[in-house]
Amino acid sequence: MRVTAVGTSGGVPTARYGTSCVSMELFGDRFLLDCGEGSSQRLMRHASVNVDSILISHFYADHTLGLPGVIQALEMDDRDRQLDVHVPAGRYDRAVDLIEGAYGEPSYPVEIHTYTSDEPAVETDEYSVTPFATPYTDYSHGFVVQEAAKREFDPERAQELGISPGPKYGQLQAVQSVETPDGETVQPDDVLSEPQPGRKLVYTGDTRPTQAVVDAAADASLVIYSAMFSEDLAGHARSTGHSTAREAGEVATEANADRLWLTHISPRHEGDEEQLVTQAASAFDGDVVAVRDGDTTGITRSR
Known part of the structure; x- marks a missing residue:
């Protein structure tokens, strides 16, 4: 399991950083969690544009505008196999409008799937990706990426x-x-041993800290949290449905997570990311990183 932060800026891109996109490689499959503006160019730089699936957490522009660009980049690469795009139930028509309005009809199959909360959007013998509702909008979600339980042979x-x-x-x-x-x-x-829980990654999407987010992140190997603001902007975070870095740390602690990635960082904090790390670390004693485009890590079992 390898995870790469492709776009880490919140709201709008900056000269250095793109908007929301995370790339994952898992058991030979490659997929994206969100696809913000400029994702195709940043994937070419930091990961690979040759993805199998794209999962969209909600339909705000900083999470979706890169979708037509990725579709076009794949066509230019002579793709012929299907690309699966997963969107919240109730957002199918908007996905069609985004793709057809910006690009038209690609020459290879693009299948749009809708998902609901708490049921796997993607499921294989090796892993599942399950959405959970977040309070940001009526159609916003995070994702739990869960490796299947393993039994060790003696x-x-x-x-x-x-x-x-x-x-x-x-x-x-x-x-x-x-x-x-x-x-x-x-x-x-x-x-064979008793089933041992597999690795678990949780991507929150845009959210306030809620019990549902804590529950989804329980015992996660890595939580990728939308920590847009520093603590001095806590009021603004509440009024806009976002979270502070300290709140991200509190969620990670309550969830008993191993590691915390802060992402979706407001452009006003560019260059001062260590402030966010310090604030998150004041509430969480695990490993904390304010990730920027191109940061990558492998996830191993640590429990």
Whole structure:
């Protein structure tokens, strides 16, 4: 699991930073969480524009205007496979208008899917991406990216039960029973651990700190939080439906998260990002970074 901050400016782009976009690589799949203005150019610089899916948290311009550009960049690269675009239920027509109005009809398939809260928008055997509602607008969401639970195989225990290394190890790991040379049956539960939670990333989108956000972020390996303002602008954050860096830290603490990325940073704080880190760290003792375009990290299990 690798995560790259593609656009980190809140509201409008600046000369240095684009608006909201996060790239993820997970089990060979590549997808975007939001697609703000200029995302295609910044993807070429910091990650890859060759994505499989794009998930839009809500339909404000700083989260969506890059969508036609990415679609065009993929066409210029002779794409032929389908691109999946996931938008909130109730925003299908706006997605169509955005793509067709700005670009027209691409030569490869672009499939628009709608999602609702608390049901996976994307689900594979290895991971799921599940939206959760945020209070920013009637149609705004964050996303929980959750790796499927894993069961660890104990080869020493298998040998104790009479199973030698070989194909039967694979059968047991595929949750199939096998027989020993003596005709005894060995069940998967005999050699597999209890399911261990997989890695978890939470992207909040624009939000105020709420219990729903805390619940969604519970035990996350990484929380990417829309921390637009410093604490001296807390009143402005409340009135506009955004959060401060300290509030992001409080959510991460309540959620028992491992790491916190501050993003969607107001242009007024450009060059003074350490102020936001200090404020978040005053409420959260985990690792805190005010990410900027191009920052990247791998996510490993830490629990």
